[in-house]
Amino acid sequence: MSDTIEVGDAAAEPGELATGYIDGVELTTGDSIDIPVLVLNGVEDGPTALLFSTQHGKELQGTEVVHELMHRELSPESVAGAVVAIPVANPLAFMHATYRSWIDNRDVGYVSVENPAGNTTERLANAIWTEAWSEADLVLNFHCNDHPDSLYFQIIEPTEETEPDLERAAEAFGVTTIRKDDRVDQGPSPAGAGGVPTLSNKGAAEGIPELMVEFIDGRYLDETSLRVGVDGTLDVLREFDLLDGEPSEGPQDDVTLVPCKYTGGTGVNRAHGMLRNDHGGLLYPTQPTGEFVEAGEVVADVVDLHGERIEQVEMPEDGYLWAYAGAQQFATSGAMQTIESGGKVVYAFTHEDEA
Ligand SMILES: [Zn+2]
Known part of the structure; x- marks a missing residue:
């Protein structure tokens, strides 16, 4: 039997879906800007997946993907393990529909997670790392490009440790895959190539695989992004045994694909x-x-x-x-x-x- 899972003030007993907030920051008015979180704790034991969206405040599609998965596609009865979801990872950016935090022009995914007493956006990053990312066995990080004629794709940046899991995740999700090899070549420093222990860099150094997915047309919700996100995520959860059944074979239907060895081709x-x-x-x-x-x-x-x-x-x-x-x-x-x-x-x- 699994235990109660607490993320921020959301506490889910086995068999429950709980919602709440991770403590964030206060504005000049004293109003709190906190990070929304959903915690789905399966009846059966298993790994913990983190669904992470809208690190960039104008990239909306992943938020709806998270809502659809957590409220309609997944249930505590169907999940072995836990699915934690952060539908809007940078509420400071989201509230002004900006890419980064409007308050200090910083990106919650590019600042250090190690400064709980640091600047405003570093405090958000530290809260996300401490409460959610550091506890995950697998992260799906949802982004969007702006224009409707962009490609649906995913980026993997493996370490030697995370490579097998990232290859499985990319094959299961099934859209165009772009691979970066810096971490395999240079080793997974917690500070990463840019010298900053970000969510991604510190996660990679600690062996947490992160699949970054890019939807399109980020400012308006659309059916194709929703379908690509939901189908891809369900297949990844099947691949990692959080859900029963085998992932569908091959790439997703009806999306433009540049094949490679992970999706429909070679190379x-x-x-x-x-x-x-x-x-x-x-x-x-x-x-x-x-x-x-x-x-x-x-x-x-x-x-x-x-x-x-x-x-x-x-x-x-x-x-x-x-x-x-x-x-x-x-x-x-x-x-x-x-x-x-x-x-x-x-x-x-x-x-x-x-x-
Ligand atoms: Zn983005």
């Missing part, structure tokens, strides 16, 4: 990074996402405010695009189809065939 997709521009103006995408683009092909035009096309941004190497972004605006990336010098034109990745 590996690897992140290239952001393509940037030199001139400011309006951003005009010229390629569909998820289709092969040759090195040197134009991926976007920049048009100045007089209406002249002043720049063409080119693909630096053979590969694919996953999402057009746009200008950086008031703690929000990709808010409008405009762009400043050095802005975010488009995210690109490559496909590497295996020998």
Whole structure:
């Protein structure tokens, strides 16, 4: 028999779904901004999965995925183990529909989790780490790109320890998979590549696998993101024996896919990074996402405010695009189809065939 699980002030006995809040921070008014949490404690013992959404406050799709899973698809009778869900991980960002905390322009996923007496956003990160992330056996971290023509995809960044679990999770979720190998190559330092013990970095160092999933069209709820999120998560929970049954075979239906060895093909997709521009103006995408683009092909035009096309941004190497972004605006990336010098034109990745 499993024990009572407490996360923040939510306490679920075996066989219960409890809701509550993790203590967050106070505004100048003294009003508390706390982190909502749901705890579903299965009747049977098993691992703990954390469903984590909306670290970026304008990325809404994962919130609905969490609601659907916790209230309709899952039940304490069907789950072996526990599912803890944080539907809005940065309420400071969410309340102003900004990417980061409006109060200090920080990202709760990119600050240290080790400073309970630190700055405002560090306190939120510490609370999430202490109450939820550090206790999980598996994390699904839900994000969204802004534009409807973006690709549904997932990123895995394994360590030697988490690699087998992350490969299983990616195959079960079944959308385009992009792999980053920094942690395998360099080892899982708690401070990570950026020198900061973030949720992801410290989690990886402690052997907690994290599957990062990106939905599309983040500002408005839509049926496809809901279906992709619910179906993918249920298959991951089956793969890790929190639910009975086998995950469905192969990638998800009816979503654009760039195959790799985890989803419907061979070889590996690897992140290239952001393509940037030199001139400011309006951003005009010229390629569909998820289709092969040759090195040197134009991926976007920049048009100045007089209406002249002043720049063409080119693909630096053979590969694919996953999402057009746009200008950086008031703690929000990709808010409008405009762009400043050095802005975010488009995210690109490559496909590497295996020998
Ligand atoms: Zn995000």
